[in-house]
Amino acid sequence: MFNANKKSITVNLKSERGLDLVKNMAKRADVMVENFAPGAIERLGLGYDVVHAVNPSIVYAQVKGFGTGGPYENNLAFDMIAQATGGVMSITGEPDGPPLKPGATLGDTGTGMLLAISILAALYRRRDTGQGERIEIAMQDAMLQYIRVALSNQATYGVAAKRNGSKVISGFAVPSGIYPCKPGGPNDYLYVYTSRTNPVHWRRLLEVIGRKDLIGDPRFDTAAARLKHEPEVDAMIAAWTRQHDKREAMRVLGGAGVPAGAIFDTMELTEDADFEQRGIMQTMEHPTIGPFKMPGWPVRFGGRTPEVKPSPLIGQHTNEVLGEWLSLDADQIDQLGKDKII
Numbered sequence: 001m002f003n004a005n006k007k008s009i010t011v012n013l014k015s016e017r018g019l020d021l022v023k024n025m026a027k028r029a030d031v032m033v034e035n036f037a038p039g040a041i042e043r044l045g046l047g048y049d050v051v052h053a054v055n056p057s058i059v060y061a062q063v064k065g066f067g068t069g070g071p072y073e074n075n076l077a078f079d080m081i082a083q084a085t086g087g088v089m090s091i092t093g094e095p096d097g098p099p100l101k102p103g104a105t106l107g108d109t110g111t112g113m114l115l116a117i118s119i120l121a122a123l124y125r126r127r128d129t130g131q132g133e134r135i136e137i138a139m140q141d142a143m144l145q146y147i148r149v150a151l152s153n154q155a156t157y158g159v160a161a162k163r164n165g166s167k168v169i170s171g172f173a174v175p176s177g178i179y180p181c182k183p184g185g186p187n188d189y190l191y192v193y194t195s196r197t198n199p200v201h202w203r204r205l206l207e208v209i210g211r212k213d214l215i216g217d218p219r220f221d222t223a224a225a226r227l228k229h230e231p232e233v234d235a236m237i238a239a240w241t242r243q244h245d246k247r248e249a250m251r252v253l254g255g256a257g258v259p260a261g262a263i264f265d266t267m268e269l270t271e272d273a274d275f276e277q278r279g280i281m282q283t284m285e286h287p288t289i290g291p292f293k294m295p296g297w298p299v300r301f302g303g304r305t306p307e308v309k310p311s312p313l314i315g316q317h318t319n320e321v322l323g324e325w326l327s328l329d330a331d332q333i334d335q336l337g338k339d340k341i342i
Helices: 016-028 040-044 048-054 079-085 106-129 139-146 148-157 200-208 223-228 230-241 246-255 266-270 273-277 318-326 330-338
Strands: 031-034 059-064 133-138 176-180 189-193 260-262 281-286 290-295
Touching: 016 048, 016 318, 031 106, 048 059, 059 106, 079 106, 079 139, 106 133, 106 139, 133 139, 139 148, 176 230, 189 230, 189 246, 200 246, 223 230, 230 246, 246 260, 273 281, 318 330
Parallel strands: 031 059, 059 133
Antiparallel strands: 176 189, 189 260, 281 290
């Protein structure tokens, strides 16, 4: 699930010969990425200065929990720590409840996405300058990029952004939230949103739910008015959604030009025929567990999504990579294995 389309090698980094193997590979590499605990890569002998000395044009990328030079520089961090210290949890949850951790791995995945973009930028720059680059990203710092709306609200109102449950973080768009659908299962809900800047959404919604009588009603005709009557708005929408399953409700509202989305769970997404047909969910043949369905890359190239290849077994490609990258023959590789270098 997490290492598809990669190759895996094993090297004993606590041996001099193992370090030499990695340094020799670094001479040929375009990019080196490390996310060891603070100071670990330097103690292993593969810090930036060492790698840059053997390959000045390499893009050397590092992920750490907290920023270099900051008070938490040497602290350990995981996804949830980044979300806690980066403001994400502070804006997640109900207004009268405690902070919550979102289900998505923003700390891990979100940081990785920003790092990948930065690596591509460094490679593009190197094409013109021939110069390598040292890239550092802290997981805490990365989280700020995902709470821009909350920071914008703070700048506007002069107070820390508040939790707003399932509603939009500004709190001023009504309706914006989840509404129950039949048959009433744990994920039988629909998210409905009407833009403050596009009043036609509200009129379309009233037509669909059978409340044309409220079109033009001053209690609901503007976003500001609806905010004052939010409980009534939520009640009339919920009365309609409870009569429909979430897929039907999404289809009807979406067809009428009202922004709406069913709450799909992970099993529903995995078994979605449309996802499979478009290559968003793909079934690969793993060497030990057999057929395994997982998300593919969501970006289409030339109208097609890239093929997902199985995650490698540990060390599966050691011989192949050492042969291709370092021109080692079978006997040399076999000896490295006997010496417990690989």
